[in-house]
Amino acid sequence: MPASRPAALRILACGAVDDGKSTLIGRLLYEAGAVPDDQRAALAADSRRYGAADGEIDFALLTDGLEAERERNITIDVAYRYMSTAKRDFIIADTPGHEQYTANMATGASQCEVGIILVDAVRGLRPQTFRHAAICSILGIRHVVLAVNKMDGVGFSQERLNEIVAEFAPTAKHLQLEMAAIPISARRGDNVLSVSTAMPWYRGVSLLQHLEQIEIVGRDGGADLRVPIQSVSRTPEGERLYTGTIAAGTLSVGDRVKVVTSGAEAAVHRLIGSEGPVQRSETGTAVAVTLVPEIDLGRGDLLYAGADAPARSSHFSAHVVWFADHSLFAGRDYELRLGTLTSPVTVTAIRGKLDIISGARIAATEIMRDEIAICHLATPGTIAFDSYARCRTTGGFLLIDRVTGETVAAGMVRNALDRGSNLFAQNLTIDRRARENLLGQKGAVLWFTGLSGAGKSTIADGIERRLHAKRKLTILLDGDNVRLGLNRDLGFTEGDRVENLRRVAEVARLMVDAGLIVLCSFISPFAADRAMVRERLAGTPFFEIFVDAPLDICEHRDPKGLYAKARRGEIRNFTGVDSAYEPPAAPDIHLDAGQYGADELADRLVRFLMEQGIAT
Numbered sequence: 001m002p003a004s005r006p007a008a009l010r011i012l013a014c015g016a017v018d019d020g021k022s023t024l025i026g027r028l029l030y031e032a033g034a035v036p037d038d039q040r041a042a043l044a045a046d047s048r049r050y051g052a053a054d055g056e057i058d059f060a061l062l063t064d065g066l067e068a069e070r071e072r073n074i075t076i077d078v079a080y081r082y083m084s085t086a087k088r089d090f091i092i093a094d095t096p097g098h099e100q101y102t103a104n105m106a107t108g109a110s111q112c113e114v115g116i117i118l119v120d121a122v123r124g125l126r127p128q129t130f131r132h133a134a135i136c137s138i139l140g141i142r143h144v145v146l147a148v149n150k151m152d153g154v155g156f157s158q159e160r161l162n163e164i165v166a167e168f169a170p171t172a173k174h175l176q177l178e179m180a181a182i183p184i185s186a187r188r189g190d191n192v193l194s195v196s197t198a199m200p201w202y203r204g205v206s207l208l209q210h211l212e213q214i215e216i217v218g219r220d221g222g223a224d225l226r227v228p229i230q231s232v233s234r235t236p237e238g239e240r241l242y243t244g245t246i247a248a249g250t251l252s253v254g255d256r257v258k259v260v261t262s263g264a265e266a267a268v269h270r271l272i273g274s275e276g277p278v279q280r281s282e283t284g285t286a287v288a289v290t291l292v293p294e295i296d297l298g299r300g301d302l303l304y305a306g307a308d309a310p311a312r313s314s315h316f317s318a319h320v321v322w323f324a325d326h327s328l329f330a331g332r333d334y335e336l337r338l339g340t341l342t343s344p345v346t347v348t349a350i351r352g353k354l355d356i357i358s359g360a361r362i363a364a365t366e367i368m369r370d371e372i373a374i375c376h377l378a379t380p381g382t383i384a385f386d387s388y389a390r391c392r393t394t395g396g397f398l399l400i401d402r403v404t405g406e407t408v409a410a411g412m413v414r415n416a417l418d419r420g421s422n423l424f425a426q427n428l429t430i431d432r433r434a435r436e437n438l439l440g441q442k443g444a445v446l447w448f449t450g451l452s453g454a455g456k457s458t459i460a461d462g463i464e465r466r467l468h469a470k471r472k473l474t475i476l477l478d479g480d481n482v483r484l485g486l487n488r489d490l491g492f493t494e495g496d497r498v499e500n501l502r503r504v505a506e507v508a509r510l511m512v513d514a515g516l517i518v519l520c521s522f523i524s525p526f527a528a529d530r531a532m533v534r535e536r537l538a539g540t541p542f543f544e545i546f547v548d549a550p551l552d553i554c555e556h557r558d559p560k561g562l563y564a565k566a567r568r569g570e571i572r573n574f575t576g577v578d579s580a581y582e583p584p585a586a587p588d589i590h591l592d593a594g595q596y597g598a599d600e601l602a603d604r605l606v607r608f609l610m611e612q613g614i615a616t
Contacts, residue, residue, distance in 0.1 A: 008089035009211060012109045012141065015118025016128035020149040024118065024186035025081060025094055026059025028208065031193045034083035059186070087212040106135050106321050106410050110396060113216045115144040116207075121160055121183070122153045125167055130356040133168075134372060137175035138319045138412055140392060143214060144172070146181040147207060151199065152188055158201045174359035182207050223391040224306035225249030225257065227287070228339035232298055235290065239270075242297065243288045244340065247393035249305065251287065252280040257303045259295065260310050260384035266291035300341035302384040302394060310384045310394060311416035317351070319388075320373045324401070324408035328367035328375075329495035331502040333532045334408065336377070338385060338397035344535065345399070349376040365495045376417060388412035403531050432540075435515035441472050442614045443512040445537055446605070449524045449584065450547035451576050452562055453554030455593040455601070459547060460519040462602030463609075467517060472615050475511055476519045477504055492573045494526075501529050505536040512540045517614060525581040541614060545605070546587035549594040551576050 015021045029035050035043070047058040081092040093108035109115065115136040119129055136144055146168055154160040165181045172179040182191055183199055184207055190196035193208045205213070226247040233241050251257075251271060258265045271278055272288040281287045297303075304310055322328045328347065336345035352361040354372040367373040388395035399409040436442050446463070448456040457478050464474045483490065487503055490496040501524055508518045524530050534542060554576065555563040566574035573579045584590075589608065591601050609615040 006088055008091050009114060009214070009216070010091045010093070010112045011211065012093045012095065012105075012112035012115040012136065013118070014095050014105050014109070014115065014132045014136075015147075015149075016120070016126045019118040019120045019123075019126075020186045021094070021118045022060035023058075024116075024147065024149065024184070024192065024207075025092055026061070027186055027189060027192055028092070029081055029083050030057070030059055031189070032083040032085055032208070034081070056187075085208065085212060090211065105132060106139065109135055109139040109141060110392065110410070112141055113143065114211065114214060115141045116147050117144055119146060119148050119164055119168075120153075121148050121150045121157075121164065124164055127356065129168070130171055131370065131372075133171055133175055133177065134354055134356045134359065135321060137177055138321070138372065138388075139396075140389060140412075142176070142178055143216065144177045144179050145207065145210060146172075146179055148181065148183045149186050151183045151190060152185045156183070156190075156199045158199070171357065171359055180204075180210055182210060223248040223310075223386055223394075224308040225251055225255070225304055226310065226386070226391055226394050227251065227257070227289075227303040228341070228394065229297055229299055229301045229303065230340050239290045240294045241272075241288050241290055242303075243286070244303070245286045245393075246281055246283050247339070248283055248391045250280060250282050251289070251305075255305055257291070257305050258309075259297050260302045260304060260312055261382055262295075262297070262301075264295040264297070266293055266295050300339075300343075300383075302339070302341075310386045310391075311413075312382055312384055313416040314380070314382050315348070315376065315378045315417035316385065317374065317376055317414040317417055318397075318411045319354075319414060320347075320367070320375045320399070320409045320411045322367045322369060322371055322373060322409050324406065325369055327369075327494065328373065328409070329498045330365070330375075331495075331498040331532070332528060333402060333535050335400035335402050336379060336397055337400060338383070338413075339394055341383060343379045343381070343383060344402075346378050347375050348378045350374075351376060366493070374414070375411075377411075385413050385416075387415055401528070402535075403528055432513045432515060435513070439473050439515045441515065441517065441616075442541065443515045443517065444541035444543065444609070444612075444614045445508050445512050445518045445520060446543050446545055447524070447530070447533060448519070448521045448545045448547055449530060449587075450593070451549065451551060451554045451581055452523060452574075453557045453559060454547040454549040455598050456521040456523075456547045458598040459591070459593070459601050459605070460521045462598055463605050464519055466602060466606045467609075467615055470615060472517060473515065474517045474519060476521065477508065479522045492571075494573070494579075497525075498529055498532075501533055502536070505533040509537055509540065512537070517609070523575050523581070525575045525579065527582045527584070530584065541612070543588040544584060545589045545591060546584045547591050547593045547601075548583070549592075553594050 013021050013025055043057060043061060046061045079094040081094055083090050093112055095105040095108040117132055119125060148161050148164050161183045183202055184191045190198050191206045193206055195206050227244045228247055229242055230244045235241050253268050253271050255268045268289050269292045270290040273281055302310060330347050330350050333344060333346050336343045350364055351374040353364040353367055355362050386394040395413040397411045398407055401408050432443055448460055450456050460476050464476050467474050482504060487500050490500050504520060508520055511518045558564060565571045566577040575581050
């Protein structure tokens with residue numbers, strides 16, 4: 001083996017369903033000798049059993065080897081295949097082609113340097129082809145092979161290849177992909193390992209030859225040292241031991257390192273690898289270090305060295321690949337997992353989504369499953385990160401639904417937003433406690449949720465009248481009243497409802513800071529949005545009150561005639577009719593508004609506020 005043998009090439013294989021990806025990978029593995037003899041025999045037997053024609057080997061059976069995948073006709077996850085030739089080692093990420101598995105494709109792409117995008121020469125380019133190309137570009141893959149498969153199905157037509165390449169070339173250029181187009185037949189083996197005589201007009205190399213000779217310049221964008229801290233412990237001698245994996249650059253004993261967020265600086269005293277003390281470690285290596293002097297840092301902190309400092313901000317722009325079945329809207333809160341960092345995060349704005357064919361940005365306020373958005377995000381505090389193009393580990397992230405725990409998106413940081421680094425919370429002399437003392441009451445938020453007609457506003461109005469009689473300062477934020485003023489620019493789509501509640505929550509936060517008892521009457525049908533409201537009002541007395549009345553009773557009351565209009569189709573997205581209401585699983589207070597009257601429930605809540613010391 002030559003001393004100059006390059007590092008293993010990580011390849012992403014992707015394509016729409018039935019474009020021939022499994023057959024191609026199977027043939028590569030088989031012909032490269034990566035399949036043991038017993039598996040070759042089993043493959044031959046399986047090919048006969050599954051009806052391969054004329055004694056041919058069905059190479060797709062080799063990579064569709066997951067039993068559940070083959071027997072139940074489903075696709076499960078990303079599989080990694082390994083093979084070697086005399087010139088190079090390869091790691092192939094085999095990703096599902098179905099649209100509903102775009103998340104798996106993005107996961108595989110995040111680790112790869114070259115993308116093989118399969119295209120069926122008979123059917124031509126499909127939306128998944130463009131989507132995969134866009135994801136490759138966003139995830140930092142610069143080299144792609146447009147493998148035009150099933151050329152035998154089009155009579156090895158050079159004109160057909162030229163048509164497909166001409167159609168794909170503008171997208172590749174826009175996405176800044178270096179494209180090599182290779183006509184192949186994975187089933188027959190044409191131009192897979194060696195150049196085929198079936199296409200004498202083709203002057204290029206085979207697919208394998210291309211992969212063996214391709215040169216990758218820098219996996220990441222040349223970032224200096226980056227070490228996300230995984231944990232902090234103590235050595236037997238009592239020293240602080242900081243552990244993490246080097247995301248970029250090199251680290252040596254004696255190097256001076258800094259913490260991004262705090263600016264603290266120290267020198268590496270001891271460097272410990274997996275097999276003991278070392279003098280130097282490189283990218284991808286898990287290490288433990290001791291520092292002199294010991295500095296205060298923990299999980300999620302980021303060490304760096306050199307003049308190339310990571311960004312430090314609470315606002316940033318990012319590409320977001322949305323995985324969830326429900327849509328993404330601005331205003332919703334999620335959990336951010338960026339390297340070893342975990343933080344709350346809010347999608348503050350959707351700046352558009354990508355047209356996967358043209359690559360252009362188009363206006364959008366709602367992002368659906370498998371769409372790629374350009375978003376602005378904000379964290380409560382300052383965090384450290386890089387652009388994804390600079391460093392994948394410190395620039396790539398996941399978004400987690402804070403209610404369900406579901407991973408809903410993968411993101412790639414584009415850049416920090418200046419406004420994030422130029423805004424600072426102003427410390428004020430007079431705080432909520434001082435205002436409460438002046439008013440002789442405690443500020444609180446009572447958030448009433450329930451169907452239209454359940455009695456939310458009637459009960460809230462009754463409470464306010466009773467508190468007013470006790471000379472307590474209150475404000476009632478009613479859904480209709482707010483929409484006639486502050487939020488009159490919003491409609492009733494899910495996205496507008498999210499923004500409506502976000503604004504109300506911010507207003508309620510200001511008013512409770514003024515010492516007021518704030519009564520908010522909003523249908524607020526979705527659990528995620530109510531969780532967002534509670535999150536924004538963290539640190540203040542907050543009570544979620546579920547005004548529970550059956551739909552038929554609410555519809556019978558119909559004080560505004562809205563149900564009747566919704567049933568006639570005159571109102572769209574009406575909760576309880578053509579839009580869902582998600583009842584609170586654990587409200588602070590549950591009112592049975594179907595059985596008890598509004599006055600009785602208002603009296604009950606006033607007694608509750610007195611017991612809580614909010615209204616005395």
